[in-house]
Amino acid sequence: xxxxxxxxxxxxxxxxxxxxxxxxxxxxxxxxxxxxxxxxxxxxxxxxxxxxxxxxxxxxxxxxxxxxxxxxxxxxxxxxxxxxxxxxxxxxxxxxxxxxxxxxxxxxxxxxxxxxxxxxxxxxxxxxxxxxxxxxxxxxxxxxxxxxxxxxxxxxxxxxxxxxxx
Numbered sequence: 001x002x003x004x005x006x007x008x009x010x011x012x013x014x015x016x017x018x019x020x021x022x023x024x025x026x027x028x029x030x031x032x033x034x035x036x037x038x039x040x041x042x043x044x045x046x047x048x049x050x051x052x053x054x055x056x057x058x059x060x061x062x063x064x065x066x067x068x069x070x071x072x073x074x075x076x077x078x079x080x081x082x083x084x085x086x087x088x089x090x091x092x093x094x095x096x097x098x099x100x101x102x103x104x105x106x107x108x109x110x111x112x113x114x115x116x117x118x119x120x121x122x123x124x125x126x127x128x129x130x131x132x133x134x135x136x137x138x139x140x141x142x143x144x145x146x147x148x149x150x151x152x153x154x155x156x157x158x159x160x161x162x163x164x165x166x
Contacts, residue, residue, distance in 0.1 A: 006127070006146040007144075007146075008146060008147075008148055009145035009146060009147045009148065009155065010147065010148065011147055011149040012049040012102070012147040012149065012150065012153065013049040013052075013149075015147065016049060016050065016053060016074070016100070017052070017053060019072075019098065019100070019157075020053060020074075020098075023071040023072045023097075027068075027069070027070065027071025027094065027097075028068060028070050028071060029053070029055050029070065029071060029072045029073070029074065030055065030057075030058050030070045030073045030074070030089070031050065031055040031056065031057045031058065031073075031074050031075075031076070032057075032058050032073060032074070032075045032076075032085055032089055033057070034075065034076065034077035034078070034085075039078065040078075040104065040105075040107055042105050042150070042152045043076070043078065043104045045104070045150035045152075045153070046076050046104045046150070046153055047076060048150075049102070050076075058089055069092055069097070070092055070093050070094065070097060071093075071097050071098070072093075072098040072099070072100065073085070073089070073090075073093055073097065073098070073099050073100070074100045074101075074102065075099070075101040075102070076101075076102050076103075076104070077101060077102075077104075078103065078104060078105070078106045079103040079104060079105050079106060079123055079126045079127070079130070079154055080106050080122060080123065080126040084133060084137070085137065090137055090138065094160070095160060095161070096159050096160065096162065097159065097160045098157065098158075099134065099139050099156075099157065099158045099159065099160060100155065100156075100157050101134065101155070101156040101157075102153055102155055103126075103127075103130060103153065103154045103155075103156065104152065104153050104154075105119075105152055127144060127154055130144075130154070131144055131156055134156060134158055138160060138161045139158035139159060139160060139161065140158060140159055140161050141158050141159050142156060142157070142158040143156070143157050143158070144157075
């Protein structure tokens with residue numbers, strides 16, 4: 001995948017362990033698998049990077065307990081799909097909580113096999129849309145990078161605002 005515009009980052013598994021270590025000691029860390037999140041080769045690698053972390057899967061937005069907010073949320077989603085985290089899940093985050101989205105590329109389309117630059121262009125636009133979607137949801141201090149290991153993933157990280165977005 002062509003991520004020339006993204007900064008390279010550390011291996012995803014080690015970075016997540018370090019990033020979520022402090023949060024996990026005091027607060028819950030949620031995991032939201034979007035539809036088709038974790039599917040395909042890159043999706044399985046994204047989910048494998050989460051092994052060994054103490055994450056609480058969120059199956060449905062209705063299952064959330066309102067009295068104890070999450071200290072962080074990890075989202076696994078296919079890149080290019082406009083998958084939005086339900087507002088009730090985002091509202092269950094504490095103010096200033098970390099939001100980490102791990103996006104993996106979707107399966108190749110036939111025209112992308114013939115014209116690979118079409119895939120790169122589609123993914124470039126998808127990367128920009130993901131950052132915009134998180135900003136509109138109420139995240140700030142957004143950064144995007146691509147981990148050295150596993151390859152092909154895009155990580156968008158940010159924080160939840162204390163004042164809700166409009």
